[in-house]
Amino acid sequence: MSAKSDILVVIPTYNEAENIRQLAEQLLALGLPLDVLIVDDNSPDGTGRIADEMAASDERIRVLHREGKLGLGTAYRAGLKDAIAGKYSFAVTMDADFSHDPCYIPEIYKAACDRDLVIGSRYVLHGGVENWPLRRRILSRTANAVARLVLRLRVADCTAGYRCYRTSALSRIALDEIRSNGYSFLEEMIYLCDRAGFRIGEVPIIFRDRRGGESKISKSEIYKAMWTLLRLRWQSLTGTLPEHSKPRKI
16 A cells, blocks of 8 residues: 555456556546555456566556456455455445546545545436447346346436446445356445445446446346346345345435
């Protein structure tokens, strides 16, 4: 952790060699008190090597190497735990492919001053998406509507990965007990944060399709996300949710 750092930006990577250097440079150029943690799943395209090169030349960048493709959810979990252990005030999670533009971080950081969780949201006023086909727009909207209905959430963008967590609140969530390990981690995490009484806010962003590389979303991830919704709803109805996910005051 570098001096005066308040934010840890967590970036999971798998085959993001085309993007990671420029992304890190843009983050550090924001002029905010932040460090960057790259969580790389042994990318065969050399992403980890590039990250190591950057870390060697700038103390604000660190790299967590993992032995294989272990899933987005476990990468987020590792990064969030690192932020708590490192005594950062906030942890920002974002994609490595520029679909989450770094330019929104100052506004998200400002909004986090009186929130426990701030979401970079596609589905609030002035938010949106670019370069998406109609099918993907419908799928995303439907996924969010179903998540809100099944989990009774009041969040507009339940599946967004662009988030800023206050670590003092985040430490109340037993991260190791979260069962989801893919994109469904995002649904489970927002549900547990809501149940725990987090003050949640949303900042509008424009989500742009990735600049380079290939999308990591597959049909199996969609099925897992649906299963996660049903599991969480069933656990809520039957009173079998883990103790850490029951309502409490922050």
